[in-house]
Amino acid sequence: MSLGAKEVKALVEEYMSASAKLSNQFLQSVAECLSLPPTTFDTYRGGMDRLKFIKYPPSPADSQGVGPHKDSTGLFTFPSQDNTGGLQVLNKGGEWIDAPPIEGSLVVNIQQGFEAITGGVCAATTHRVIAPTSTTRYSIPFFMVVRLDLTLSQLRESAKHIVERVPVSDNTRKRAEDVPSDFLSEIFSCFGEAYLRNRVISHPDVGKRWYPELYERYSREVLK
Numbered sequence: 001m002s003l004g005a006k007e008v009k010a011l012v013e014e015y016m017s018a019s020a021k022l023s024n025q026f027l028q029s030v031a032e033c034l035s036l037p038p039t040t041f042d043t044y045r046g047g048m049d050r051l052k053f054i055k056y057p058p059s060p061a062d063s064q065g066v067g068p069h070k071d072s073t074g075l076f077t078f079p080s081q082d083n084t085g086g087l088q089v090l091n092k093g094g095e096w097i098d099a100p101p102i103e104g105s106l107v108v109n110i111q112q113g114f115e116a117i118t119g120g121v122c123a124a125t126t127h128r129v130i131a132p133t134s135t136t137r138y139s140i141p142f143f144m145v146v147r148l149d150l151t152l153s154q155l156r157e158s159a160k161h162i163v164e165r166v167p168v169s170d171n172t173r174k175r176a177e178d179v180p181s182d183f184l185s186e187i188f189s190c191f192g193e194a195y196l197r198n199r200v201i202s203h204p205d206v207g208k209r210w211y212p213e214l215y216e217r218y219s220r221e222v223l224k
């Protein structure tokens with residue numbers, strides 16, 4: 001089936017709005033699982049969710065698909081994938097386990113933003129994708145984002161508050177600043193600035209052209 005640009009746009013908007021609704025409900029369920037009021041995390045929610053379309057062409061064995069990483073800029077990722085397989089997550093024992101598509105179910109990755117908001121109580125998911133060897137793999141992850149005007153001090157306050165209230169053993173408690181993330185540096189006024197820096201630095205040709213002063217400044221600054 002081939003679709004025109006207008007139909008694709010409508011379909012993507014429908015998918016994103018359904019995913020946003022689902023992810024808001026999920027966020028409330030997670031709060032309840034942590035014995036917190038369902039709306040605890042609602043104020044951290046941002047309005048600039050992202051949908052990514054990824055194509056993995058067949059590649060020689062052991063080629064890189066996506067290397068081990070944690071998703072950084074938001075709360076949760078809902079990666080929708082076709083039936084090829086290849087998505088893996090690192091378990092607590094340090095072993096990679098498959099996260100295959102299962103009919104009627106969803107895979108959810110915790111992002112570093114949620115790890116920081118919960119003071120490390122909910123650790124971000126380390127995951128990777130093994131490149132397919134004989135078929136093309138398609139996936140469409142939905143990234144649920146944090147609000148861009150969230151400041152580091154608000155984040156610390158939240159982490160403190162949540163870590164105090166969530167009934168977990170002391171050794172799983174961490175403060176927000178213990179969570180490794182580019183987004184928690186003192187040099188940013190808010191999360192949105194950290195996000196912009198990441199984009200400007202990661203795409204230098206675009207950064208230099210459209211944000212020349214910021215590119216200069218961000219290239220000089222060292223993250224603490």
Ligand SMILES: O=C(O)CCC(=O)C(=O)O
Pocket residue numbers: 052054066071079080081087127128129139140141
């Ligand atoms: O392709 C996938 O299933 C996951 C991709 C991924 O981890 C990412 O885009 O951050």
Ligand SMILES: [Fe+2]
Pocket residue numbers: 069070071127
């Ligand atoms: Fe990812």
